Amino acid sequence: MTQPTQKNRLQGGLIDRSEKFKFIFDGKDYFGHPGDTLASALLANNVRLMGRSFKYHRPRGPLTSGSEEPNAMVELRGGNRQEPNTRATTAELYDGLFANSQNRFPSLAFDAMAINDRFSNFLTAGFYYKTFMWPASFWEKIYEPIIRKAAGLGSLSMKADPDVYDKGFLHCDLLIIGAGPSGLIAALTAGRAGARVILADEDFRFGGRLNAETFAVNDGPAQDWIAETLDELRSLPNVRLMKRTTVIGAFDHGIYGAVERVSDHLKTPAPDKPRQVLWRIYTKQSILCAGATERSIAFENNDRPGIMLAGAMRAYANRWAATPAQRIAIFTNNDDGHRTAADMHAQGVEIAAVVDTRPNQPVNLDYEVISGAQVINSKGRLGLTFAELKLADGSSRTLECGALGVSGGWNPNVHLTCHQRGRPTWNEDLAAFVPGGTLPPGMSVAGAANGTLSTHGAFETGQKAANAALRALDLKTSRRKLPEAEDAPLNITPFWYVDGASRAWLDQQNDVTVKDVKLSHQEGFRSVEHLKRYTTLGMATDQGKTSNMGGLAIMAELAGKSIPEVGTTIFRPPYTPTAIGVLAGRMRGKEFHPTRLTPSHKWASEQGAVFVEVGNWMRAQWFPQPGETHWRQSVDREVLATRNSVGVCDVTTLGKVDVQGADAATFLNKIYCNGFAKLAVGKTRYGLMLREDGIAMDDGTAARMAEDHFVVTTTTANAVKVYQHMEFVRQCLFPDLDVQLISTTEAWAQYAVAGPNSRKLLQKIVDPEFDISNDGFPFMACGNITVCGGLRARLFRISFSGELAYEIALPTRYGDALIRKIMDAGAEFDVTAYGTEALGVMRIEKGHAAGNELNGTTTALNLGMGRMVSKAKDSIGSVLSEREGLNEADALMQVGIQPLDPTQKITAGGHLMNADGPVDAAHDQGYVTSAAYSPILERSIGLGFLKDGGNRKGEKMRLVSPVTNLTVEVEIVSAHFVDPEGERLRA
Amino acid sequence: MIIHHPTLGPRDSAEFVYLGDASLINRPDPTAETKAQDFHDYAYLRDNPAGPIRELWFHEGGDRSWLVVTRDTTTHEITAVEFARDVARKQGRSV
Amino acid sequence: MHDLTPLNALAGDAPANDTIGTLTLTENPELALASVAARKGQERKCKAALKQLLGKPAPGPGKACLRDPEAAFWTGPDQWMVGAPYDTHEDLADQLSKLLGAAASVTEQSDAWVCFDLRGAAMEDAMALLGPLNIQSMKTGDATRTSIHHLGCFVIRRDPSDWVRILGPRSSAGSLHHAIIAAMKSVA
């Protein structure tokens, strides 16, 4: 294929011609240089057509040279790094860059969807709301699928993003946003005064607008001054320079979000290095030096490739030595447009004419200046060829040109001043909104962002703002001589759109034209919010940076109001669209949440245990043995082995809280609905904790290790919540109780040893001086012991399984050794490790409530513990638990449920219905909370809540679960399926 | 947001857990005749002001203190931070 | 003496030790810890006893007392964490209980935490990727709790000041280690 030369490459510029980068756009090879953006390189290669618009698929070239670009958006990179909607105007060129145009079919030059443009008379603002309604079913079946197919701009790779992202946290005295003339001078002033300064700029080159201009600073090239300034700033240890860093939001209390593009200018990030970093910057003061954005003028067909903002055209020529065409024209309503003409002319580009809407502009020997005239239309299918003018005398004229620079004035970049709902104010001289009203606390604004457009003004306001910040920081201010620079006024005469313009573009990406704004007004959508939502003006990826003002001005004219009367749309974060990946950082995949491992994890992995997520914990769910092909086989075996001999289970995950102090018992009396004052030292008691609203919050045990020392356990799921609650009760409700709390969950490894042989087994572990016989250590006993020849440990005789059982705790680092010890010592009893499934089966067999029953809506009454709520004392939740709705005659009560036919299975989540009668919500009797197969009873059993359940034992009912296509006849039984008298656990 | 902890200084609010209106400190007398109404109002009714509010934050990721923070719900400006325990004592709570 | 062999938090045969660029991260299992909370009305007694133990006043908010063998740092109002070498102080909690008597509630914390020592020139840069803590404002002897990747950790700035000690929840030692290593690689 023939390789286009850099036909439109000019002299000079801030590119490195000593190196050549090859890149590919839409399958074609091109060359550019370091310092280029994709857009500048394409323009240099005489490519103007870079994209298509959203709705009408109109051919488009770059409108701007910055991050506000609405048109020149591409899919950058390929494979799983494909990056949709990337602005060619900010994409840094690198060797081998690969990009495709988007939102076109089959090709950019010929896009079948451009047919929409032919139907533009139909596809006006609000079109969708008025049609596609007939017949009713067609919207979803026919119309919407078509609309959705056409929706969107670029496409995702559909593969996981392979790059990593970091998050970082920086603390400083002064954050300066934007490194143009005002930002640089501010940084210098504050840096010299010793403030901790961060200077951030979204560009990959410091200097801001100066990089795009030919102005002198101190009678020398601006680049010299920038270089000196950066040298000094780099020499200051208290100044941090951050380029390629966009400050995306101003959040509460001086917290700013900033995204640093660490690797986007590389083909791929270096190994282990992030693609981008999200910095959370904490600063006392900030100065916004974000510059200004140029705006266009609306005329018929003002959206052709080659028509761009005059300041952008100048930037391409001066900074990137590229021109969109060899012969260009300018259309302006202010002096700035003339600068572009002068600079382009100086670069040897032919100037067809400068068309100025203002009368009597000074003539010029180098090129024609046409005063009091307007560009009213344009020609050229895939790029501009002619501009049609209406002259002062009303006559018309045609200008041949390949590019047109349009300048409608400049809008200060006030965005960050609005992020805390501050509203900008109108400035007549600039015909633009400037920061006003309430700024985010600590923020000031300088330079063009504040409406001071000249370089001198930028220096002046930058130094002033820096000194103001220094005063606020109690640091020494300084007033040095400012660099010499131009101080030209803008001299703008507002001109928003040419008379009678209709298909004149305001929002180029969303295809919102003057006609649409007129229609919006005609139909009563006249507030700025309604205009925006009805026409989608300003909803494009530039967030209205290039479009809002024009629409606002036209609405104001139609409504006979001033622009500020029509209103302003305030800007929201992020300042520029931000990769979702960088906002997530490292918290993805396996690292999404921290992982908590139990002390026996290493051992359990060696046994081939299957693990399950329980909150952040990984717990052994069951331990498959050779030959077991289904999990049920493993679980049944674990249950039977435990019930028939002895089993061991890691229960470390239960929350543990050390409660000490003279008032420890009084404190427990407050947080548990049942009493603890009289619990003897060396004894453990079950406790039920209510929320203040009388609903069960959590349950567990409290072991009295000493008169003034309890060890309290919580459920695994509620450990954190319960600890907060206990601290709340301690600090906020009873601040003078002598009680101290600390979590010891992690400090102790804890194992349940359960089954008829559990005592025999533990007697081989627990040191002989401790008597753990049934008399010496009866049911619910607890105490400090030593094991394996002197290691401190704790023993609790409590049982979740309903068997003779103990829980033994020792310092976590020895948990691994102890489980191995127990398995060895227990070999003679065929000791079996069991996981959370077997644990669950046994607690259901025993009728113990767990998470499924303590679901945040159940009361002590529902749980069959109504009598536990002590009336003799005050405790959290006791008063509100007495409300009538929680104590009705037919209140839900926990029951046991089993199928009449033992071969049938019941499911948790099924609803209970009477044996006959309708099956619907109105006749709902209750629901199943937990279900399991009981290998002891050799049948499926369940726990559930049933209306008036206490009085319905033996009743036959239907368990229905339509969502799993199940109906089973069941019988209501006692929730205590196994050993209802509790003889086993007292054995 | 940044909460200026009475002893630890400025801390990111991400270190804290929010509970709600500081009136939750004023748990009613459980023995009063009107306890049913009192506890209903205590547990369920809120001033929910658009303006300054005193509210409870728990320094979960810090020193485990409950704090009473005075914050404007329209601007998020924080004007005071106190230890909830001191506030509770000032309001006559004890054992 | 008992015959149980301890397992390090990261469950390796030896304590983990990684060097990346200028930074070194070491898992330190040789630390005994116990929390001390003054009983109501006993605050002065408790502080006096700690002063006797530490040879200097009990550290105030955000501060640590770096001293051997026993060291301590502030964890909350009238609460401290006392640390000492594990081999000589495995029973630290008992020792402290004897020392403090009814003046304080003492709780063994040795195995509640995994201890990492992060040292090197780029330490501050790595810490800046780990959490909102303002490490630059911390001087040697400062200690505070903060969140690192959603984990509540204690961070103690040691001497020399390019060294921080990070105490994290022991059960999440792996996740914490992974996060610190990733940060070390990013700044290397």
Add this chain to the structure above:
Amino acid sequence: MRYSGLKVIKEALTGHKGWTPAWRDPEPKPSYDFVIIGGGGHGLATAYYLSKIYGERSVAVIEKGWIGGGNVGRNTTIIRSNYLLDGNEPFYEFSLKLWEGLEQDFNYNAMISQRGIMNLIHSDAQRDAFIRRGNAMILNGADAELLDEDQIRAEYPFLNFNDARFPIKGGLAQRRGGTVRHDAVAWGYARGADSNGVDIIQNCEVTGFRIENGTCLGVETSKGFIGAGKVAACVAGSSGRLMAKAGMRLPIESHVLQAFVSEGLKPVLPGVITFGAGHFYVSQSDKGGLVFGGDLDGYNSYAQRGNLPVVEDVCEGGMAIMPMIGRARLLRMWGGIMDMSMDGSPIIDRTHIDGLYFNGGWCYGGFKATPASGYTYAHLLAKDEPHPTATAYRFDRFEKGRMIDEKGMGNQPNLH
């Protein structure tokens, strides 16, 4: 003016000269039978059904700013009726049925799109809970479908099945769930109500209630006093502020909920997906933007903006479940003020003041409820008795201990 295919074509060919304002912009009359405070979705729907179903002609909606500028214009546009409790499910199913006929009913295309909603399951306990919920939905006449991991894999191949911290174990689907073009809902109801003679009065702020011996006679506004037979408050996040003017304290806190939209992308998501182990839910708009959200910021706020921690939390959830969105860009984020009630369920009830009615406590679920909220509120206003599907939404349920607590979080609004 009625919209029709013919009208659209005619206007297209004649330069759209014939379109008239979607609603009038009248000055307030001295009094109305019904004054509805709040020109959001619920207020406008209430006016629409009052006039259409209950034949009321003397109705005004007064709005402090521009209609549709509140939560109806700043939400994630999801409709569904996948509730668990008897107090809720019949109401939300009634709402979904109204959505299904709404466009023909008010002759406005709100782009109601029932592409389904999928709640992902990540644990056995979650499956148990979702089975109970799915059954409750079906028993209440709604649709629900339980899917296993393979079915999810087939329908959503782009989800994270490789290295998920919390693996996907299935999902509970409601195929009739979906999304709606939210602004169009407000405009459609406004247009419909207006054509039935309802006065929609914008930029009219209520400054107080005129209450004489226990009866509300009307409202003081920035446009003067407006008398009313019945005054109906319907102001969502501003409920606390407004009802304080009537001396009421509510079982409601105002919290900020952030929502997010990405740049336009070619279609990738069939319907709505919610991540069961993180705080993230997402759908894709007809314009191509990913519309997503997560948890409340968690603190009381009227500021209509949030902070970074929740932004990050939500995006972490997104990347955990859908790592393909890493290179898509977040375009805009915004905050709405949620009227979070004490049990997570709304209130549609009389107040203790005669002639003053209240509708609020919608938490973050108000949008999907819009039609039923309007319909049942209109019923209450017209007949002075609750609509059969909204009998549980009473003020006194907290005194009586009859909370409707779907999440089981108790009296802490920011947890619902």
